[in-house]
Amino acid sequence: MNLKTKLNKLVFQNPITTASGTFGSEMEEYVNFNKLGAIVTKTITKERKAGNPSPRLYETEWGLLNSIGLQNPGVESFITETIPLYEKYQTPLIVSFSASTQEEFMEVLSRLESVNSISGYEVNVSCPNVENEGLAFGVDAQVVNELTAKLRKLTKKELIIKLTPNVTNIVDIAIAAKEGGADSLALINTLLGMAIDPMTGKSRIMKKICGYSGSAIKPVALANVYRVAQAIDIPILAMGGAENYLDVLEFIYAGASMVAIGTANFYNPAITEKIISDLSQHFSKYNLTMDKIRGKSF
Amino acid sequence: MNLKTKLNKLVFQNPITTASGTFGSEMEEYVNFNKLGAIVTKTITKERKAGNPSPRLYETEWGLLNSIGLQNPGVESFITETIPLYEKYQTPLIVSFSASTQEEFMEVLSRLESVNSISGYEVNVSCPNVENEGLAFGVDAQVVNELTAKLRKLTKKELIIKLTPNVTNIVDIAIAAKEGGADSLALINTLLGMAIDPMTGKSRIMKKICGYSGSAIKPVALANVYRVAQAIDIPILAMGGAENYLDVLEFIYAGASMVAIGTANFYNPAITEKIISDLSQHFSKYNLTMDKIRGKSF
Amino acid sequence: MKCKLLENIKINEDYYLLKFSREGIKAEFQPGQFVTVKLPQQVPGQRLGIPISIYQADTSTFTLFIKILGEGTRILAHAIQDTELDILGPLGQAFTLLTNKTVLLISGGVGYPPLRFLKDKLKDCQITWIHGGKFASDIFPCDHAYTEDGSRGEKGLVTSDLRDILNNQKFDMAYSCGPNPMLKAVASILKDYDIPLEVSLEEYMACGIGVCYGCAVQVVSNDEQPLYKRVCKDGPVFHADEIIWE
């Protein structure tokens, strides 16, 4: 079936990929990686990051709270240890990275540029900017624009800016990224959430305010994707609560060129393959192509 | 049991009230209004407002989308037709109102000031501001501050500003309202959401982008309440997905002095009374008071 | 209100009759009114009660006539005897009851149930009932049946021969329930014959009792702004003249 899609510079055999931080090489046992449209890896930083103290997870009624704190071994270890695990697959590899200063973002990207097997980058700007009172990079259009422009100069590969939904107007940030030279946008990162044990008052998560994902946030994600897709012309990698092929269709109708599966991997590690096969059947049955439905919600 | 609580100027027999737009005199058949801590009425405007075309509702996997568009008969009809329906109850009546210009907000408030049976006001600032490119009043700290100050001059009654969560930093807006003279804050109004029929691409809601409420948004509401309660000292009327007494306890621990029940009224119109009775039992059993637990999450 | 399911009768693959005890419900059940039924388990996207018209009622029971349309109605249709379901109602405005008149009933698919209850309550009336559906399985006892595929009754829509019928017989009043496009067509034809028509409408509902203003239908307004009424509280029965059909 023709599930082909593309972002700006990359072409994919199907529109299903993995949301950063919810997928790893440990999934090999459950998913044939060659079947995926693309693989997006967990966000890395320049140096090793310890991550946050436990508890880091809590399942709310209808979604998931997490406070991993970007635990990762740092870019060097990522290049030597992790990248090779993916090199045996044909699937395009998109590497997510982050940093706490613009300079550091540039350093990580420069280092990654030496790796041929990387097809593109997803820039995670939801983390605190130490140069801007610890506010997330992604909440300030000016900062997003500058940072994107600086990174753009360093790479010819697909440059995806991943936006946070925790802003007054995501369209402003999307425009800033586009004007800075982004090839495409990924949205949305997690909402801010919290949960408390009602019997004791103890926060369920050590860091209290944390990231909220899963099925519960899908309507918010769709609203963001739709608004950005209506406002500007740039390919969108959508995510936020997609759990099955019907959810994926919603995102495509809203304007997504690709859809990443995140939290749903935790309910079923084989879910991405299942979604691809369901989507393929659906496309056959109704004779669809991505072009026929992408952004066509009315 | 001692469920007593207060906002700034008002004292309530218990911390349970109704979220604007989800409760009305039609509930009399299911709830003894005298049992409620307070009643918050559906938002009214100066003139009759038609509201949005249908469909206005859609139940997502774990929450509710709505696009009512503030349908209401206007302040005059509200005063003559609706207010009397509540006058037979002792429960404090809090009237929610909105407008599309600051001037109009003032006009509505002035008109309501003539009604003795009103105990306080909830100012809904989530609606488009025609003087500011149609952006919601509530997304701009400066506007919230000005508007609050103007309304403050017109009334000595409890003045509650109801904030929208669709902002980069709700704490900024909360501070602006407090500095403008708000007695207390209500949060949160609905998130922005959307849903699409995956078979056809048709938006489930005529207006497409609409309000998202219910259990799915509780973690977001808790994060907002907690952040505001940590940042400033002002009583909070919390709402967003509270469905049972355990949810109410979560909000109180996060910093709420009162909790409004919204979408849950649609699952069970008698839910508010049930929550009050469950909460009362819980307070007895563990010998709690509001002061012992409010804001005590750790 | 918890209502016990006394009996579940399968009519065919798609339609089920559910008879409940009405113990504890004091209000009278009137034709055109509905109830909302909560599913016995948590199903994603199905936590709100499902609105279902009243099909029959007596002093101790009421019966619903349910068509399986999606997950919610599928679960309801398969509820087993003695299950206690959370039910709200009777809700909404009923049809006007006439005595000793000539009456036309026009229903489509799952518009059948409220008219069936109405028929039982119309005293000494001469009744003609036209009913249509997609397939033979959508057809229930009536005077003139239509199916889109011709597998039962006449091939066509309920409106196919309507003008002929109206040319041949005089009616004091008509009642209709079914999909919106059908109601619109029926209303437009009956207007030509000047026959008063009451329609029962469907809209997506949250509260079912008039507080949320979610179930809006546009009605004729005498000012510039549109005017919306609530299907759950001001309806579901409306005079056809009042409705602005899309």
Next chain:
Amino acid sequence: MKCKLLENIKINEDYYLLKFSREGIKAEFQPGQFVTVKLPQQVPGQRLGIPISIYQADTSTFTLFIKILGEGTRILAHAIQDTELDILGPLGQAFTLLTNKTVLLISGGVGYPPLRFLKDKLKDCQITWIHGGKFASDIFPCDHAYTEDGSRGEKGLVTSDLRDILNNQKFDMAYSCGPNPMLKAVASILKDYDIPLEVSLEEYMACGIGVCYGCAVQVVSNDEQPLYKRVCKDGPVFHADEIIWE
């Protein structure tokens, strides 16, 4: 993997033994490993699989030992025969298996199951098992039992007489599973006696297979930054020395 529940044996009000078919699972089950089990229905806040240690396993079945703690374990414990449950596993790192040694097992409450499986697999070892719980119902076959209320075995904690036992007998190795405060106390005592200790830890899990980094436990690090390992993938069994107890 869908696994069929072959047998559900109630031990007492709180504890149940669930025996599953392992058809389709090729990997060997080792003591200390666990599986995650999805509930057969949608329950709010319970869509993730629930991690449960392996209690017993043979070539065609494996058995879980479940304590009812909340809604999820309540539903699992009441699953009926022939239900097919979604199960992932065996997952995680197992205990080190010794032969011909003197071994001490220390468990608290629902820390019992992995040690029971371990006991079966320790070849030719001389084993002493200390087990404790709140009430008599938390006690299962062992050598020394403790309850907090004294209703069965000795009154006290598993650590109450631990130093006495260690003073009287030499052990080559110890294994422990139970609540964190117990493990911490056990680790500190065994350190004094220089007995190597493996502990099996519990943490809230999302993926259970090492991708989300949600189930972090702090371990000894040789740089300034803290170092966290994943209970699901790097554990649940760790050398006690490695753990930084809170």
